[in-house]
Amino acid sequence: MTSEQPPLERAQSRPGGSRRAVEQGTSGLATAESPRPDRFAGLRHLMPQWSAKLGAGLVIVGLIVLFGLLGPLISFDPRDSSYRGLQPPSSAHWLGTTKLGYDVFAQLAIGTRESLYVGLVGGLVAMGLAIVFGILAGYFGGWLDEGLMLATNIMLVIPGLPLVMVIAAYVQNTDGLGDFARSSTLVALILGVTGWAGSAVVLRAQARSLRTREYVAAARVAGESGLRIIFVEILPNLVPLIAAQLIFGGMAAVLGEAGLSYLGLGPTNSITLGTMLNDAQTGQAVGSRAWWWYVPPGLMVALLGTGLSLINFAIDEIGGPQLRLAPKAARQQRRATKAGKGVAGDGAFA
């Protein structure tokens, strides 16, 4: 398909794309459950459907964010090492103390806050780069697409963690950066700059499909500039997908920071969940069976990741309604068969 082809023709020559749009439209109407036209139907169509997964994800992430914001206010000073070392959990120290006498609960609270910060900054940077690379490539096509996609694919196949380690090792040992060289902000930036490629591929695919829609063609005929079309016509329709990429990028940044810190390449002047695990490793927490020291930070990262991916599941189902509808249909059919109403036996579809 060449780019000289008029946009309208291109839209019509792709029956697959428009059929999917119709299907999505009907599924959106069916769930609205009201026969009269709904002013917010278009908006609601973009929002994830309420489900147990989404609810659980929001609750988990919400609680962790609350803990990160409020926890440090009610806990001890995380940098106070005057307590007796390696105490198991008690009423005075809810999660015990570390080998050097820090309160684990206090460190967990401030560590959660810092890790969330790294996730947010890293996720935003990755999302921004993914938007630039993915949407420009997808919308403009041609040589720009080839070039940007080549860069994206190179970033995608070069293994991420080794690259981050190499960059961190150089950057953190340059003079002239001062405190910034070992700060959590710099770690987040490095993770963001190396972690955008996967999201760019997803956004490009969607932007490519959007540019063949009639309303984009109409905007182009009306003489709107390419950038205006991207910002006004295309970006708003990509909001759920971009949100999913932000969540994905944030999750990757939190996990990446934990890994880097565990290897001793993390921020030195702040406490994160990763640096806590690094302390636990160097302090032989596993050998001395101090489970209260190394279990909470890892569990916190795992829970945060789980919550975020549960939200992502719900967002995924906007783009691919059959992921939600097919299991539902199969379940209904199975129930009907059980009640003796079905025509299908116990074949492939029951």
Next chain:
Amino acid sequence: MRFYLRRVAFYVITIWAAVSLNFLLPRMMPGDPAAIMIGKLRRASGGRELSPQVIQDIYALLGAGNTTSPWQQYLAYWTRLLHGDLGLSSTRYPYPVLELIGNALPWTLFMVGLATVLSFVLGIAGGAFVGWKRGTWLDQLVPATSLLQSIPYFWLALVLVAVFSVQLGWLPIVGAYDPFDFPSGPEWSWPFVASALQHAFLPALTIVISSVGGWLLGMRNMMVSTMSEDYVLTAEAKGLKPSRIRDRYAARNAAIPSLAGFSIALAFVVAGSIVTEQVFSYPGIGKLMIQSVQGLDYTLMQGVFLVITLTVLAANFAMDLLYGLIDPRVRNDI
């Protein structure tokens, strides 16, 4: 043919980009990695003066110091690489980087290869089964696998060590084989292979547990989509056995995108293996990478990064060729 040419061109460009990145990074930094490295080498050699040859090697690898133009430095860098000369290590002075990598690489390939294949097979088979049973209680459990994926690798490894090695004492904690039973190093005998397998078990288990969820979920989603295709309905209407529809009609087609996603999953496994090797002190390439980064051994770090990248690219290339063989649409639709 065009497909293969395009892929070869892509990998050539990627290798060029990775090498150039290796060349540029130390030269872009305001500090002087070469000076740090020479200082470290001098200390490692016990204060003796380094030969001019060694110092020249370091400048060629890390830049700065001499007066040749960047372009000449770049050419010299390539010449050096193509001759297989990656310089000397400072943390393991006076071993050449290439020799250190040569000793470490087989262990990683053995352990990570085992884990990747296991995880792939388990994930595809499990995903096909769960997708077949879509909408059942089993299907509802799938989101729980994302918990496995969100667990940091090294933390899972720590927990496994705490349970199986510290608490139960079943499995060894460190190393790739028992150095007391085999003091003369690796050998080809059954007891040695048994010892190596025993030591690889926990690291491999860590990688399998945390990477199987991705395969499982991807396969399950593709299976659900494939099951609503017309040809599956036709097969059902023809009265074929459900097991035949599942295996020959749905699963085979649903597995194709999983193969395409192999490169992304591989990156995940490589990252995981680096931290996992650190936890278990497994003498592989990841351990070497960490050692070099912590000791600011820039030559070793460059070499290891290059070798990891080349290995990953080779695996991806093999997968691309296989993919083109299985799915003719990829070859034609460019």
